[in-house]
Amino acid sequence: MTILDLLYFTLTFLIILAFFAVLWIIGGYLLAWDVDRKYRACPSCKRKAAGTITDTEVELLSSQIDRNKLTPFRVKREKITDQYQCDYCQHIWTKTFEREDRQPMGGTPTP
Numbered sequence: 431m432t433i434l435d436l437l438y439f440t441l442t443f444l445i446i447l448a449f450f451a452v453l454w455i456i457g458g459y460l461l462a463w464d465v466d467r468k469y470r471a472c473p474s475c476k477r478k479a480a481g482t483i484t485d486t487e488v489e490l491l492s493s494q495i496d497r498n499k500l501t502p503f504r505v506k507r508e509k510i511t512d513q514y515q516c517d518y519c520q521h522i523w524t525k526t527f528e529r530e531d532r533q534p535m536g537g538t539p540t541p
Contacts, residue, residue, distance in 0.1 A: 470514065474521035481514035481523075491528070495535070506531045 470481035491507040511526045 472514075472516040472519060472521055473523055475516060475519040477516070477518055480516045480518050482517055483512050484515045484522075485513040487511045487513075496532070502535045503532045504535055506533075 467479040471478050472480040487510070489509040489511070491509050493504070493506045496503045496505050508529050508531070509526065510529055511524055513522065513524050515522050
């Protein structure tokens, strides 16, 4: 096997790898686009991607410090309520979800 054969196989492998990477990126984008369209669908007129967020409320559920590991974490749980309005029929609806945020605390850990 000469150096030219090795370069040929390496180039072929890299082209195939780049092709699959592009397919993976395009597939991920299309999946995220489809999920977003379904998530913002109007429950009244059933149009996809019709909802626009008009108001957001954030309610703090809990804030505590997790010291189970070597580095302490501040754990904050929030309840988020988004209000949507349909761009076509002007229907208004809300969606609620909970979010947990873990942030490492600075300084040295206490025993």
